[in-house]
Amino acid sequence: MSVPPHPHVGLQTVTYLFSGAIRHRDSVGSVQDIHPGDVNWMTAGRGIVHAEDVDSSPGAAPLHGLQTWVALPREHRHTTPSFEHVPASKLPLVEHACARVRVLAGRLGDAVSPVPTFHPLTYLDVELEAGASVSLPVKPTHALALYVADGEVAVGGTTVERGVLAHLEDGGAALALHSVRGGRAVVLGGEPLPDPLVIWWNFVVDSVAEGRARLADWEAGRFPPLAP
Template identity: 35%
Template sequence: MSNIGLIIEERAADIGNFLVGRLLPFRQKRAVGPFVFIDHMGPSALKDYENLDVPPHPHIGLSTLTYLFEGAIFHRDSIGSAMEIEPGAVNWMTAGKGVVHSERTPEYLRTTDKNLHGFQIWVALPKDMEQSEPTFHHIGAEEIPIWAEGNTQYKLIAGEAFGRKSPVPVHSKMFFIEIKTQTAQKLKIGEELYGEVGLYVLNGKVNIEGNDYGIKQLMIAKNAQLCEFETSDNCTVYLFGGEPFDDERFIYWNFVSSDRALIEEAKVNWKNQNYDAFPLVPGDNDEYVPLPETGLNVKNRS
């Protein structure tokens, strides 16, 4: 019997002026462990007149994780954080009761050709942290645990697995793992995992129980502890997963919560531009992304 319970194909989604491949949420699978949202950004070659511009927008009840393979994004938020992220590093922002942030191409790249490729991820918060104060952390690429076993390289981007722990300050038991193989390998790693797990192939292909799977697919295992697969040469895969929460998480736009009332309150506060609930972003407060019901992509505050 196959250990693959579901295969999710990437679906095109518009995040403003940039198309991404959406993996989660999916109608048949709303979350994998605490992961409730995964976007694959790119790979995109942007001309000198093309830039990523996601104006200030709000979040509640989740942590965002940004991880790049190529390019750079400048993050600003209502806490006062202003940080450029480059390949291999992690931006980890916990929204808690409410935060606003923007993501844009850095100024020094805005008039040159550039590439952009990476993951944008949301991780739901434990119920007792959904109303916490927002925080932001930047973890440099050199701080992320990397190790090799033969011709296989492992990177623990966030969470705990393989007896190791990433410095990314996560709030529940989870893992986000990169595995690269130079030559074809058979990997049996289920004993290192727990909870739920999804496997995404970035490069190459994997063979699971006699079937080949390639890029732009997220394979969800029925049992994380039975996770094993064969890789092709020069293969890169990512594992997302961990222990799921007991309570359901509701999602509306950029809001995640175990309590629908908190989402309704956030909708009203953002629609009315309540700065007590959602403060302005220092250095980027001339425009914002309104609630989807308005039918507008960007709205000026003036």
């Protein structure tokens, strides 16, 4: 699989893999292979172009992962484009009995991710063995969701199956998770942005008119070219 060059504006793309490998290229000159447990964190800001190629060589592991968008606050939507790659070895790992939590962005108690963000976030990779339970300290002001990548994970007595993204109700300062058969999930979210925004194609902008204007920029070749 190959994702051809395409633009982004006003957001950050987050690529995180459970298996397989991807090569990332972008218009700020980055060429980076990403492997399971690493974080690719690309800040589009005022405009960036990137492309991705999946490792499909003989014997390569099947691709399984997430790519999510983080909307930039209005005051940072036109920031200088940039790219950060943080290997798995640099990300905090918090271990509990029969459970492991990797802090991809934001913090979990005293464990703080080195990934730079423009807004308070929660981004956690949670692995639960069969029968495991864990209580995670989270910010009660963060709007959160849970995506189950493998197995099943229960939240507050409700079981969420593989491939389901569940919106979590506003709660307290702890998130209780449990898995009967074992599971792996990503907990993600953050402080709600104070200003309204528009998602228009690959862009986070202030209005539909701005989205159309940026699409016209792309079609006219006014975005920076992909680095060779």
